[in-house]
Amino acid sequence: MGRRKNNQTSMSLNNAQHQATKICFNDDDDEENSNLDDSIVATEKAIAMDDVTMSDPNGSFVDGGDDDNTSADYYFDSYSHFGNMQEMLKDVVRTKTYQNVIFQNKFLFKDKIVLDVGAGTGILSLFCAKAGAAHVYAVECSHIANMAKEIVESNGYSNVITVLKGKIEEIELPVAKVDIIISEWMGYFLLFENMLNSVLYTRDKWLANDGIVLPDKASLYLTAIEDAEYKEDKIEFWNNVYGFDMTCIKKQAMGEPLVDTVDQNQIVTNCQLLKTMDISKMASGDTSFTVPFKLVAERDDYIHALVAYFDVSFTKCHKLMGFSTGPRSRATHWKQTVLYLEDVLTICQGEALTGSMTVAPNKKNPRDIDITIKYSLNGQRCVASRTQHYKMR
Numbered sequence: 001m002g003r004r005k006n007n008q009t010s011m012s013l014n015n016a017q018h019q020a021t022k023i024c025f026n027d028d029d030d031e032e033n034s035n036l037d038d039s040i041v042a043t044e045k046a047i048a049m050d051d052v053t054m055s056d057p058n059g060s061f062v063d064g065g066d067d068d069n070t071s072a073d074y075y076f077d078s079y080s081h082f083g084n085m086q087e088m089l090k091d092v093v094r095t096k097t098y099q100n101v102i103f104q105n106k107f108l109f110k111d112k113i114v115l116d117v118g119a120g121t122g123i124l125s126l127f128c129a130k131a132g133a134a135h136v137y138a139v140e141c142s143h144i145a146n147m148a149k150e151i152v153e154s155n156g157y158s159n160v161i162t163v164l165k166g167k168i169e170e171i172e173l174p175v176a177k178v179d180i181i182i183s184e185w186m187g188y189f190l191l192f193e194n195m196l197n198s199v200l201y202t203r204d205k206w207l208a209n210d211g212i213v214l215p216d217k218a219s220l221y222l223t224a225i226e227d228a229e230y231k232e233d234k235i236e237f238w239n240n241v242y243g244f245d246m247t248c249i250k251k252q253a254m255g256e257p258l259v260d261t262v263d264q265n266q267i268v269t270n271c272q273l274l275k276t277m278d279i280s281k282m283a284s285g286d287t288s289f290t291v292p293f294k295l296v297a298e299r300d301d302y303i304h305a306l307v308a309y310f311d312v313s314f315t316k317c318h319k320l321m322g323f324s325t326g327p328r329s330r331a332t333h334w335k336q337t338v339l340y341l342e343d344v345l346t347i348c349q350g351e352a353l354t355g356s357m358t359v360a361p362n363k364k365n366p367r368d369i370d371i372t373i374k375y376s377l378n379g380q381r382c383v384a385s386r387t388q389h390y391k392m393r
């Protein structure tokens, strides 16, 4: 994963303005005005941020001293792996957006009861406490909850933040209702690992009538890319391995969406909004859907794959805030999700690749996602029509 060249630093302002989504990360600690309307400013700042030296994105595992977990515990409790937490915290697009949302909208938090669903190290709870929340309940099911307790104590917030270890579906809260639910629940392809359902459960059980959910909007997008080199390397490789046919593995590999960064120069078509979810209103069943798409080629090229990505927004802020995980935005740890097509499509500028995408949690394991793509191209140089099934696991 992650071996593609990601030209984020060379992103032109022009390109940034042409993004399907106007949501843009703003690395801005102090200023009140942030984001959407100032996308150019935000883009310039995002580019400047690329100068910041980031250490190993995979993080390094540090032995926790008197930690008595075995490797099996870590396998089933991957979030308590410090490297995992570190990767998320070092994702500045992610973490700084939450920080800015909280610090630049203190009016939302002042004297409010907050519930942090999946608190991890407690970072979002700490932001909320610092912003003036009356009390924050930080619920975390993995072993990292013990660390969160220590972190809260050593930072002097024990009187404001209560860390509760357990699944949100199983714990008891000392209050009947909360004013704010905050969570960073998004998975690869937005919905992988299905944590959204836990947030919806929490909303229905504990959110006060006039309460808010942060973030409250999430949208999924689709585009198409030229990807000959990487497809050859990752997929066609199995055709002939030292003279042997290993195409059975190729079939398997084709069915697994690849989480990876895509260079914006690979994009051949428009980026289409597939689905917007309103976290404050939607039902859990709304994570299963079929939506049509129409991707129009912006140049003559070949299409090897479809690429999905998402953005999230916080519409209750004084000014709309959020971030995008798209190929034209600064890279995040979510990267993008690449779905390789069986056919190599030869598409001419102006021609449309049409079809539909069906998304649903897997019936046996609802944390996995089943994706079906139907596509057809009736072009001057290429006619193709096919249905492909993918499984994210």
Ligand code: SAH
Pocket: 079, 080, 088, 089, 117, 118, 119, 120, 121, 122, 123, 124, 139, 140, 141, 142, 144, 166, 167, 168, 169, 183, 184, 185, 195, 198
């Ligand atoms: N809020 C932290 C961590 C986000 S990762 C941050 O922003 O850095 C999501 C966290 O949610 C993980 O630590 C995971 O263990 C926890 N989690 C997932 N499902 C949960 C559930 N049903 N109940 C409680 N915690 C959950």
